[in-house]
Amino acid sequence: MAAEKWVYMVTAQTPTNIAVIKYWGKRDEVRILPVNDSISVTLDPDHLCTVTTVAVSPAFDRDRMWLNGKEISLSGSRYQNCLREIRGRAGDVEDKEKGIRIEKKDWEKLHLHIASHNNFPTAAGLASSAAGFACLVFSLAKLMNVDEDSSHLSAIARQGSGSACRSLFGGFVKWTMGSKGDGSDSVAVQLADEKHWDDLVIIIAVVSSQQKETSSTSGMRESVETSLLLQHRAKEVVPKRIPQMEEAIKNRDFTSFAQLSCADSNQFHAVCLDTSPPIFYMNDTSHRIISLVEKWNRSEGTPQVAYTFDAGPNAVLISRNRKVAVQLLQGLLYYFPPKSDTDMRSYVVGDHSILKEAGLDGENSVESLQPPPEIKDNIGSQDQKGEVSYFICTRPGRGPVVLPDQTHALLHPETGLPK
Ligand code: DP6
Incomplete structure (x- = not known):
């Protein structure tokens, strides 16, 4: 596999959200489990969003990430937890056109490049970690052909940042605190989509x-x-x-x-x-x-x-x-x-x-x-x-989407490095 030079990538866009019933306090710091339910409104990603490109290639020698153009460390436990959870659910991937075939078991050995960009200044103090972790998990799930619904993905994004779990859906979203020790029932669900109340x-x-x-x-x-x-x-x-x-x-x-x-x-x-x-x-x-x-x-x-x-x-x-x-x-x-x-x-x-x-x-x-x-x-x-x-x-906006047009990709299609 080492001689192969292909780069396979996916780009996605994820919204940010604003809580109208706030999450404030954890009962489990590691799994990020809250002390109460919360409810949010997803904001239109045309105005506030994160775009993330994730790439895999046999040529990559380690996992790397660039945030707003600057390389950052992936060694923190929040990133590591998300990467481990999503890799554990990876499926087979085949791109016949490019002659790429990745089997479920290959994902453990393959490395990733991740580039993420917010369309609003991070310094503005707007919830960038919510959109960021939601986009990381959503784009990796697409790249790795993870067969899980958005609520299951929200439980992974939650381990990056609590509020991120609510950015897996558009419209009006509830994060149910759950009661299980492993956090598997601490997930986000959509209450209504963005068209339900579009006067706001x-x-x-x-x-x-x-x-x-x-x-x-x-x-x-x-x-x-x-x-x-x-x-x-x-x-x-x-x-x-x-x-x-x-x-x-x-x-x-x-x-x-x-x-x-x-x-x-x-x-x-x-x-x-x-x-x-x-x-x-x-x-x-x-x-x-x-x-x-x-x-x-x-x-x-x-x-x-x-x-x-x-x-x-x-x-x-x-x-x-x-x-x-x-x-x-x-x-x-x-x-x-x-x-x-x-x-x-x-x-x-x-x-x-x-x-x-x-x-x-x-x-x-x-x-x-x-x-x-x-x-x-x-x-x-x-x-x-x-x-x-x-x-x-x-205004209230839609949930995550894949951006199929290659012009949106933040990584170079041949090198897998930031454009
Ligand atoms: C005030 O989700 O940023 O925005 O889980 O530690 O990453 P961590 O915290 P974070 O907290 C958000 C708090 C809040 C309220 C909310 O979004 O519900």
Whole structure:
């Protein structure tokens, strides 16, 4: 086999996801088993995704990986666990056109090259590990002809990063915590696909932050060790919220969806404050955005926008519909305008069509914007230039897909090295 020079590869794209009922705390650190169920919305991969190319060749002498163009080590236990689990399930592969035949038993000896790229800046603090591990497992499963459904694959991705298991599906996803010691029932399931509730519009405010954040992994470990509120949340609060959230999603009941999402985000951050020493993920800008949304929702009588924050200051704002999202964006741009000379299309990225609807793709500038009258003067003046780095406009999106077009491959088809 050593004399053969072929390279066989697969490229896939996987979305990221935002939890609306949060995962925070593990009962098993090695297998990554959570203390409660969680529910997420998958974000449109056209705007936020990871693309991964995985390649196998008898010419490769060791497993190697490149992340955003830089070689990284695969020696960590999370990578090793995913690679071992997926290799153990590999099947026979045949590509008659290229004259390649790999038998099940060959996979143990063959080495892999992996190249992964996020279409959003890793520094933005968006859940890159979720999309990353989901894409690694999904693309390897395709390469190795693994005959398992997405839920089984989610249990492997979970061992890379807990939240990654939810990125194996599009739409609305539940990660069931499971009860078995080996974690085989701690898997993700799809509650509804992305078309089920396509009125929703998601605007992410990427908040500027100089602060070095505590990683999710170490933060949740400290919360499990020290927070009594976490125990109460896992035992009493989340088990009640999960069926309520499932119901809200099933019925497209935005009022319940928003109330539950906001309450759960706030409780997650309360658990962080209840941790010793306390962990602060949100900053003043995050708090100002919460005030703006809360005041607006109250003045409307029913929630128009839901907010949720992960382990960082970025706000994920989910609007009831397009009309509300346009008003929200106008309000956000009024309070958090770009620094002078910033092009609007680089300040609002993702689905640009919203700029047109907000009247901001032409001559009009943010100076022409007025805030919704109900919230004017309530959250301070228009002096927060530069607090938000940029906004991403997106929506619920699809699950992982293979990208058959070779132009998407991140590895060279002949050498198997990064292009
Ligand atoms: C706040 O999945 O990043 O985003 O399992 O240790 O890799 P590890 O943690 P990770 O934690 C995500 C925490 C969260 C909430 C969520 O996504 O549910």
